[in-house]
Amino acid sequence: MNELVNKLLAAFPRGGGNSPGDASARKLVAELFALGPNVVAEIVALLKPAEEGGDAQARLALHNLATMAAGQDDAARKAFATALAAAIKGRPSGVQAFIIRQLQLCGGPEVVPALAAFLPDETLGEPACLALAAIRQGAAPALAAALEKAQGRLKLVLVQNLGVLRDAAAVKPLRACLEDESIDLRVTAAWALANIGSGDDARRLVALARREEGYARAKATDAAFLMAQRLGESGEATERTQLLKELRVLGDGSYVGGAAEKLLDAAEKSR
C-alpha cells in the first residue's frame, strides 16, 4: 500500500497555479480513493507543520479525498471521515487543525466525539468547534458540556456556536453571559439567545441594548430585531409586536425606530 500511495502522490500536482494542463489529476484522486479509507493514515503521515512545508501534494490529495468522500453515499463518507478522525491523534497541532478542517467539510455525527475531545484545547478548540457547528447533528450537547468549564476566548467561541446551532437547552448559561464583564461575550450571548428565539429573553435583550453604547448597543439592538423575527417565525405574533414596540421606543426618532415602525406597519397590513 505504502509504495502505491507514494507512487500516486508523486504524480500529484501541487495545486494552485501549478496544475497540469488537463484533467488527469482527477483520475489520480479516484485511484487513491479506490484504495479505501486505510490510505488516509498513510497520507496524514506525510503532512508537516506549516513552518516545514514540502507537503503540498499530500495536502492536495487528502483534501480532494475528503471532497470525494463527501460526494459518495453515506456509508463511504462515514468510513472515510472516521479514518480521518482516527488519524488526528499524535500529529503536530498545525496538522491536526488541517485535518479538523477537512472534517468540517466531510464529517458527520460519527466524528462528533473525536472533535469534542479538542474543545478544551486552547489552540484546537476553535477549529474543532467550527467543525462541529458545520456538522450540526449531535454537536450541541458536546458544546454545552464544554461550556460548563470554559473560560476566556474558548467560552466566547462556545457561546457563539451554541447560538449558531440554535440550541434551546443552552439558554440558561447564555442568559448568565448577558451580565459578563466582557463586551464581546455579552453581545455574542445576546445574538445567540436571539437566534435561538427564546421569547422569555426578549426584554433582557432590550434592557441590554439600553445599557450598552456605540457598536455594542447597535449589536444588542439588532439581536432584539432578530429575536422579533424568530418570534414571528414561531407564530408568537403578540410577543413579536410587543418587542417591536419596545424597539420603536428605544430607537425613537432614529433609523432604529423607523425600522421597528416599518415592521409594525407590515404586520398590521397583513392582518
Next chain:
Amino acid sequence: MATSNNKLTRRRFLQKTSAAASTVFGPFMIVPRHVIGGQGQTPPSETFGAALIGVGGQGPNTFKAMSNGLNVRKLAECDVKFLDRADNKSIYTDFRRVLDRKDIDLIAIGTPPHWHALISIAAAQAGKDVMCEKPMTRTIAEGRAVVEAFKRYNRVFQVGTFGRFGASGNANNRQTHKIMRSGLLKTCEGVVIHRGGLKIKEWSGDPDAMPAPVPKNLDWDMYCGPSPLKPFTPSRFGGTHRKWWDYEGGGLSDMGQHAFDPVNWTWGKDDTSPVEIEAHAPPAHPEVTGMWGWVELKYADGLTFVMDGGEWDTPYDRKKERGISLADLSAADQEKVKTLPDHEPLLSFAEAVKQRKQAGGNAEAAHRTSTLLHLANISIRLGRKLRYDPEKEQVTSDEEANRLITQPMRAPWHL
C-alpha cells in the same frame, strides 16, 4: 427634545425634507460650524461625514467613487496595518470605533472580501450608508445577511462596480431586459459566454508559500477576523490575498463581479440565481486558489451563462453564444412587450443617498451577481455538478457544498 433650525445635522435635515417621518434624532448638542453652514461653509444638508475602512489597493478609489456627486468630508481612515500610527481620532485599526462615531454617515469599504459583509452589516446597524468594493462577499450566506441588514435599517448599499449603469443605457440591452422581465418568454434559449479576462493564473496561489514573522504594524488577528487564524504568510496580505480561499476566490472573485453584473442586469436576473452549475477544473488545493477551465450556469427558464476562463485545458464548446430578440416571442407577445414601460433609471449612490432609495448596484442585485461567482467556485472546488435552489439559497443533496455556502466564523464575528 427641541432643536432649532440652525442646529440641524445633515441627516436630520434630510429626514425633514424626505417622505420619511421626521423627528428629533438625539439630545441637544453643540454643533460644529461646518454643520451649521456659516460663511464659506457648505450647508449641513449637503455635507456628509465619511470614513474609509481598508485603505490599501482599491480603497482610495472606492472612497472617491462613493464621494461622486456628494459633498463629503473624510473624517477617518481605518486599516489593520495602522498599529504604529492609530490615534483613534482620525486613524484607526478597529472599524468598530469608526462606526461608533455619530458624525460619520458614509462608509467606503476597501478591505479584502472576507470582511466586506461583516463591516457592511455593522455599518447598516450603526445607521450608515455603504459603498463596498467587489466582490460583494466571500460566501453566499454573507450576501443574504447583507441584503437583510440594509433592508431592515433602510440604508443605502452600492457595490464597487458600475458596468450595469452603462449596460442599462444600451438600447439592445434594454430590450433584452424588457423581454426577460416581461414574463412572456417561457423558455429562454439565450447563451451568454464570457471569455477570458478573469485573471485565473495571475491570482492562482503558491501552495508552497512559507510562514513569516508578522510585520510590527499589522494586527494579524484582526486581519484574519472571521477567517481561520493561520500563520502569517506575506502573500496572505496586501492584494495577493486574492490567492487564498480564506479571504477571496481567485481571479473569478476579483473580476467576476465586473464581468457579470452588467450581464445580470441585462438578462433580468437581479432577483434569482441559476439552478444548475457545472465546472471543468483540476482538483483544487485546500488553501490557495488555482487553475480552472470553464463553468456553465443554467437558469430555470433555460438561460445559460458561461464563464470560459481560457487559461486551462480546452475551451468551452458545448453551446454557441445566442442573444434573444422580439422574434423569440409570438406576434401577440411582441406587441405586449412594445407597450411595456422602460425600466426605472438606475440611481447612482449619490442619488440614492439623497432620495433614500435603492442604488442601482444595491445589495440584492450585487448579491445575486456574487452568488454566480461563489457557485462557480464551489463547483470548481468540489469537482461536482450542483443543483441549486434560488429561493432557499441551498444546494440540493450536497451537504459539503452547503457547508461552503454557510461557513462558521471565528468568534466574535458572526452574521
